[in-house]
Structure formats: structure tokens, C-alpha cells
Amino acid sequence: MKARWTWFILLSLVLSQFSMFLSCCYAMEVDKTVVVSRVIDGDTFEVSSGQRVRLADIDAPENGQAGFYEAKNVLSDLVLDKTVYLDIDDLYQTDKYGRLVCVVYVRVDSSSYKNVNKALLVEGVAVIKNYNNEFNPYSWTLYENVNSSSDVPAFPFNLTDFSFDFHDEPEEVNPAIIVFGILVVVAIALVALIVRQDKIAKIKEKHSPNSSTKLLVTRECILLHN
Numbered sequence: 001m002k003a004r005w006t007w008f009i010l011l012s013l014v015l016s017q018f019s020m021f022l023s024c025c026y027a028m029e030v031d032k033t034v035v036v037s038r039v040i041d042g043d044t045f046e047v048s049s050g051q052r053v054r055l056a057d058i059d060a061p062e063n064g065q066a067g068f069y070e071a072k073n074v075l076s077d078l079v080l081d082k083t084v085y086l087d088i089d090d091l092y093q094t095d096k097y098g099r100l101v102c103v104v105y106v107r108v109d110s111s112s113y114k115n116v117n118k119a120l121l122v123e124g125v126a127v128i129k130n131y132n133n134e135f136n137p138y139s140w141t142l143y144e145n146v147n148s149s150s151d152v153p154a155f156p157f158n159l160t161d162f163s164f165d166f167h168d169e170p171e172e173v174n175p176a177i178i179v180f181g182i183l184v185v186v187a188i189a190l191v192a193l194i195v196r197q198d199k200i201a202k203i204k205e206k207h208s209p210n211s212s213t214k215l216l217v218t219r220e221c222i223l224l225h226n
Contacts, residue, residue, distance in 0.1 A: 028105065028144040028146065029087045030085040030086065030087060030105065031086055032100075033084070033085055034047040034051075034053075034086060035047060035048045035081070035083050035084075036048075036079040036081065036082055036084055038080075039076045039079065039080050040052065040072075041060060041062065041068065041071065041075075042061060042067075042068065042070075042071025042072050042074065042075050042125055042126055043055045043058055043060040043071070043075070043120070045075065045079060045080075051099075051100060053086065053100045053104065054099040054100065054102070055102065055103070055104060055116065055117045055120070055126075056089060056102055056117060056133060056137075057117065057128060057129060057130050057131055057133070057135050057137040058117050058120055058121060058127065058128060058129060059127055059129040060072075060075075060120065060125060060126040067125060070125050071125035074119075074120060074123050074125050075116070075120065078114070078116050078119060078120075079106060082106055083107070084105065084106050085105040085107075086100065086102040086104060086105075087103040087104075087105070088101070088102050089101040089102065089133040089134050090134045091133050091134050092133060101131075101133060103115060103116075103135055103140070105144065111145055112143050112144065112145050113144045113145075113146065114143055114144075115141065115143070115144065117137070117140065118140040118141065118142050119142060121137075121140075122142060
């Protein structure tokens with residue numbers, strides 16, 4: 001009985017850790033706070049340090065394409081000359097052009113922030129382009145609520161020191177799916193162990209603990225383990 005409860009507890013811990021993982025994946029996270037000095041186009045801007053930022057997992061029209069100025073103007077209204085909060089991609093940090101790949105937030109009031117990437121999608125001036133990174137654009141909400149400004153920290157170092165390049169055509173793989181698969185396998189293994197331990201316990205309960213049945217119980221337990 002003790003073994004059964006032990007495995008149930010382990011299974012519960014695995015499932016709870018997965019829930020925590022999902023909440024961490026999709027909750028607002030801020031790695032850096034910057035001021036936007038120039039908007040390049042509908043999905044790229046430059047900050048006061050000269051670093052360029054590429055909005056993750058969205059695509060706006062390029063210069064010369066229909067909708068270019070509309071998208072650029074919407075982004076300018078959202079971020080130009082404002083302090084913004086960057087959630088930098090944990091997998092690659094930058095793209096092949098050296099731009100930080102981010103989900104960007106702007107403060108709305110003392111307790112809420114607007115997801116700029118999502119806002120461009122809502123305005124209809126950009127479309128989803130789901131690259132291989134930590135983000136899931138389908139899980140974004142337009143606003144994120146926090147208790148106070150202290151909930152929006154900034155890293156004390158430059159994440160571009162750890163940059164990697166994108167492939168030209170990255171595969172659309174969500175790392176959460178990989179972790180989910182691993183945890184499912186672990187959960188199945190734990191369930192199998194629970195069932196086996198339960199069978200062993202039933203065999204032991206079925207036979208009286210006298211010397212004439214000990215050998216039979218031992219043999220049945222060995223067969224189950226094999």
C-alpha cells in the first residue's frame with residue numbers, strides 16, 4: 001500500500017511540474033527595458049543603444065509592399081520614444097541579422113501591459129509567422145496584468161553576448177511539445193509501475209504468510225518483475 005501511494009505522489013509531482021512549465025512558458029517575462037528611438041518597419045525597431053529588435057513570430061509588409069506604411073505607423077504609435085519591455089527569446093536571442101528576437105510590451109497603466117506583437121495582429125497589419133523559438137503566438141493575450149512595476153525586472157547583462165543565428169527557413173517547432181512528450185512518457189512509466197506494485201501487493205495478500213506459501217509468492221513476484 002505504501003508503494004502504491006509513493007508512485008501516485010510521484011505521478012502527481014510530474015503533472016504539477018508540467019503545469020508549472022506551461023505557466024512559465026506563456027506568462028509575461030521581461031529580460032530588458034529599453035527606449036525606442038526609431039521604427040524601421042512594421043516588425044522592427046531600433047533602441048537608444050543602436051540595437052535593433054525584431055518582433056517575434058509576426059511578419060509585417062516590407063518596404064515597397066502594400067501595407068508597409070500602415071504597419072510602420074501602427075508600430076510607431078505603440079512604441080516610438082517610449083520605454084518598452086523586452087521578453088527575449090531564450091533559445092536564440094538574436095536572428096541572423098543580429099536583431100534581438102522579442103515579444104515586446106508597453107505599459108498601459110500601473111498594473112497592465114500591452115503585448116505589442118499581439119496588437120499588430122489585432123490591428124490586421126501583420127500576420128503570424130511561427131518560427132522555432134520559445135514563443136507561442138497562439139497563446140498571446142493583448143494585455144498582461146501584474147501587481148506592480150516591481151514585477152517587471154530587467155536583466156543586468158546583455159543577452160546578445162549569447163547570440164545564435166536563425167536558419168533561413170527554421171522549422172516551426174514548439175519546445176513545449178518536446179517537454180510535454182517527455183513528461184507523458186514519464187507519466188506512463190509511473191502508471192505502469194503503480195499497476196505492477198499493486199499486483200504484487202494483491203498476490204502477497206492472497207496468500208497466507210506461512211512457510212508453505214512463501215516460495216509460491218516469491219515465484220509469482222519474480223515472474224511479474226520479468
